[in-house]
Amino acid sequence: xxxxxxxxxxxxxxxxxxxxxxxxxxxxxxxxxxxxxxxxxxxxxxxxxxxxxxxxxxxxxxxxxxxxxxxxxxxxxxxxxxxxxxxxxxxxxxxxxxxxxxxxxxxxxxxxxxxxxxxxxxxxxxxxxxxxxxxxxxxxxxxxxxxxxxxxxxxxxxxxxxxxxxxxxxxxxxxxxxxxxxxxxxxxxxxxxxxxxxxxxxxxxxxxxxxxxxxxxxxxxxxxxxxxxxxxxxxxxxxxxxxxxxxxxxxxxxxxxxxxxxxxxxxxxxxxxxxxxxxxxxxxxxxxxxxxxxxxxxxxxxxxxxxxxxxxxxxxxxxxxxxxxxxxxxxxxxxxxxxxxxxxxxxxxxxxxxxxxxxxxxxxxxxxxxxxxxxxxxxxxxxxxxxxxxxxxxxxxxxxxxxxxxxxxxxxxxxxxxxxxxxxxxxxxxxxxxxxxxxxxxxxxxxxxxxxxxxxxxxxxxxxxxxxxxx
Ligand code: NAD
Numbered sequence: 001x002x003x004x005x006x007x008x009x010x011x012x013x014x015x016x017x018x019x020x021x022x023x024x025x026x027x028x029x030x031x032x033x034x035x036x037x038x039x040x041x042x043x044x045x046x047x048x049x050x051x052x053x054x055x056x057x058x059x060x061x062x063x064x065x066x067x068x069x070x071x072x073x074x075x076x077x078x079x080x081x082x083x084x085x086x087x088x089x090x091x092x093x094x095x096x097x098x099x100x101x102x103x104x105x106x107x108x109x110x111x112x113x114x115x116x117x118x119x120x121x122x123x124x125x126x127x128x129x130x131x132x133x134x135x136x137x138x139x140x141x142x143x144x145x146x147x148x149x150x151x152x153x154x155x156x157x158x159x160x161x162x163x164x165x166x167x168x169x170x171x172x173x174x175x176x177x178x179x180x181x182x183x184x185x186x187x188x189x190x191x192x193x194x195x196x197x198x199x200x201x202x203x204x205x206x207x208x209x210x211x212x213x214x215x216x217x218x219x220x221x222x223x224x225x226x227x228x229x230x231x232x233x234x235x236x237x238x239x240x241x242x243x244x245x246x247x248x249x250x251x252x253x254x255x256x257x258x259x260x261x262x263x264x265x266x267x268x269x270x271x272x273x274x275x276x277x278x279x280x281x282x283x284x285x286x287x288x289x290x291x292x293x294x295x296x297x298x299x300x301x302x303x304x305x306x307x308x309x310x311x312x313x314x315x316x317x318x319x320x321x322x323x324x325x326x327x328x329x330x331x332x333x334x335x336x337x338x339x340x341x342x343x344x345x346x347x348x349x350x351x352x353x354x355x356x357x358x359x360x361x362x363x364x365x366x367x368x369x370x371x372x373x374x375x376x377x378x379x380x381x382x383x384x385x386x387x388x389x390x391x392x393x394x395x396x397x398x399x400x401x402x403x404x405x406x407x408x409x410x411x412x413x414x415x416x417x418x419x420x421x422x423x424x425x426x427x428x429x430x431x432x433x434x435x436x437x438x439x440x441x442x443x444x445x446x447x448x449x450x451x452x453x454x455x456x457x458x459x460x461x462x463x464x465x466x467x468x469x470x471x
Contacts, residue, residue, distance in 0.1 A: 004175050005037040007199060008182040010050035011192030017042045018200065022172055027093035027319040028309070029356040034091070036175035039200035044167065044208035047196035051138040051165040052214045054193030059135045059163045063122065067114045069160055073188040074110035077153070080184060081107060084149060084177075086311075091176045092145060093319040093358070095310045098273050105439065106153035112439055113157040116460060120161075126468070133464040135163035136240055137216030140209035142202075142230070144222040145321055146276045146380075148174035149181050151244075154454055155219045156195060162463035167215065168197045169205045173321060202226060213237045217463065220244065221278075223378075224404075224448050242452030242462050244278070245445055246378040247406030250399035251281035252421065254392070254412035255290065262411040263297040265434055267305060267384065269409060271362060274310075274317045275382035276325070278449075279407040279429070283368075283375055285395050288388035295344055295366050298386070302345040305362045307382075308354060317382045319358040326358040329381030333363055336374040341365035341385070370398045378404070396424045405446025407431065428453070 001023075006013040018040030026033045039047075077084065084103045088094050094102070122133045139159045143151035148170045159166050170178045178199055185195045198205050206226075209215055210233035217240040220230050224245040234241050251269055253262050269281035286294045310318030320326040333348050346363030366386040368375050375385045389395040399408055408427040412418040415432065422430040428444045442458035444450060452462050 001032050002034045002176065004034055004179050004199065006179070006182070007039050007043060007047075008186065008195075008197040009043070009047045010054075010196065011186070013182065013186075016040065016198075016200075018204070022175075024091070024173060024175060026090070027321055027358045034176055036172065036199050038172060038204070039198040040204045041208045043198055043200065044205045045212070047167045047198055048138060048212050048214050050193035050196050051167050054165045054191060055135070055138055058165050058191060058194050061163060063117055063120070066161055066163060067117050069188065069190055069194075070110045070114035070117070070157060073157070073185065073190070074107060074114065076184045076188045077107040077110065080180070083180060087176050087180055088149070089310050091174065092148075092321055093310045094273060095315045095318045096313055097315075099310070102147045102150040105437070106150045108439060109153040109157045112456070113161040113460070116457060117161050120457070120460065129468045129470040132467045132469060134467055136463050136465045137164060138214055139164045139166045139463065140212075140215045140218040141166050141168040142206055142209060142218065142220045142222065143168075143170050145171035145173040146273060146278075148177045151221045152181055154459070158454070158459045159219075159463050160190075160194065161460055164217075164463050165194045166196065167209060168195065169200060169209060170197075172199055172201055175199050206230070207233070210234055211236065215239060217241070219452075219462070224450075227450060240462075242444075242454065243450035244443075244452075244454065245406075245448060245450035246404055247278045247280070247445070247449050248283060248376065248378055248402050248404045249279060249281050249407040249409065249427065250283045250285050250402070250425075251409040252285045252395045252399060252411070253287075254410065254414075254417060254421075255287045256413040256417070257411045258413065259290065259293060259297060263294065264301040264304070265411070267298070267301055267362075268316065270384040271305060271317050271382045274320065275329075275360075276321065276380050281407070281409045282379065282383070282385060283370070283399075284384055284386045285389050285398055286386060288390055291367065291386075291388045294386060298344060298364055298366070302362055302364060307351050307359055307362055317360075317362055320360060320381060321358070323358055325380065326360060329360050329379060329383065332374055332377070332379040332381070332383060336365045336368075336372070336383070339372045339374060341368045341372060341374060344386070346382070370401050376402065392421065396421060400426045403448045406449035
């Protein structure tokens with residue numbers, strides 16, 4: 001078993017004051033993988049102090065210097081790409097095909113921010129005034145386990161580009177991925193204290209970050225429940241807050257679409273990251289008059305979805321990250337059956353031959369009503385809900401009848417029709433005809449999916465405080 005007993009503060013790998021330990025088991029077979037020693041509140045205070053001290057000089061560095069730091073981080077991540085991929089697969093169980101996308105995205109984040117910075121004007125003139133865009137200050141970065149290093153890359157690259165310093169708290173379930181990221185930041189040779197990283201719990205480290213008066217901004221990705229706790233706690237010191245929260249994204253297939261192509265794509269869009277993705281297209285909205293055809297196509301396509309070893313290139317669905325997550329998904333499958341949805345594929349229990357790991361069957365419920373809990377709540381596993389709609393207006397109403405508003409998907413032969421529909425959807429991102437991600441487009445949620453945006457220029461703006469100098 002690997003022992004991880006270091007955190008990264010002020011450019012050094014130090015032993016935490018915290019003495020609590022946590023054992024992480026393999027999601028593939030339940031074997032103990034890692035024992036991690038967790039940081040506590042005092043470690044967090046020390047990390048904040050280091051970030052605050054570093055801010056004095058880092059906030060004054062030139063744009064060119066910051067571009068240099070971003071490029072060197074890009075180079076380190078590129079060099080260590082294979083390690084980043086394999087540790088993510090081993091610790092988290094993310095299928096190779098998706099892990100590769102996420103890690104390549106993380107590597108690109110640093111380069112994209114460097115390129116954006118080249119042309120970014122930190123002192124634009126507005127009216128008769130000069131506006132100075134200043135770094136907001138020390139940033140608390142809190143991220144979940146489902147793409148831990150990906151989220152760190154998106155947030156920290158923007159923070160560095162703005163001239164901010166960071167205290168990073170990933171999920172304690174991602175301890176090995178976190179340890180590798182510490183090494184990468186160290187190797188990139190960033191000035192001491194610019195990036196500090198702690199393995200610790202939300203209750204201790206997360207709470208200290210939320211309440212510490214020397215932190216000016218929190219950027220959080222995670223559940224809506226924890227986002228609300230952070231937003232409420234941050235009010236006391238008026239921290240700026242960016243919240244990337246949960247989702248229950250609708251995927252609308254219009255009647256002119258090529259159903260034979262759209263249905264397998266819809267399964268992939270739901271089962272992305274084994275269903276443990278905020279942007280997963282978990283509600284498939286199809287014309288009621290074509291429901292039988294859709295059910296037939298799904299039954300034929302779902303057999304081709306391979307659930308199994310995430311290291312294999314053709315695996316679409318790996319294990320759930322933990323036994324807790326496995327049990328949560330099972331509870332939702334049970335609930336769907338109780339609520340009267342029709343189970344079309346998958347269901348309770350583990351797939352044959354995969355009994356040792358946290359594997360869930362690729363599951364589809366059909367003829368689901370949008371007011372059922374399985375259609376309203378985030379399951380975070382490979383469970384698709386097929387919901388019939390009567391006409392376009394009904395499809396929009398169902399898509400918008402959700403507490404969430406993170407992403408939506410539309411498939412149509414007539415792209416103009418899809419654009420017209422996109423304008424009516426309450427979500428921060430609408431992807432058309434299989435499109436998935438644009439690293440320069442803003443990303444964030446409407447409604448209870450959070451507030452603020454990441455990526456590109458909107459992402460950078462979120463780390464800057466505009467000051468008007470008038471006269
Ligand atoms: P979570 O909210 O339980 O935890 C996220 C992070 O918050 C972890 O680091 C955790 O330790 C920390 N935390 C927990 N309690 C805290 C507290 N009281 N104060 C401060 N920090 C605290 O989420 P999770 O289970 O790790 O991840 C899954 C959730 O993340 C899902 O709801 C998913 O939709 C969401 N998510 C959102 C996005 C997005 O971009 N919108 C992306 C990925 C995941």
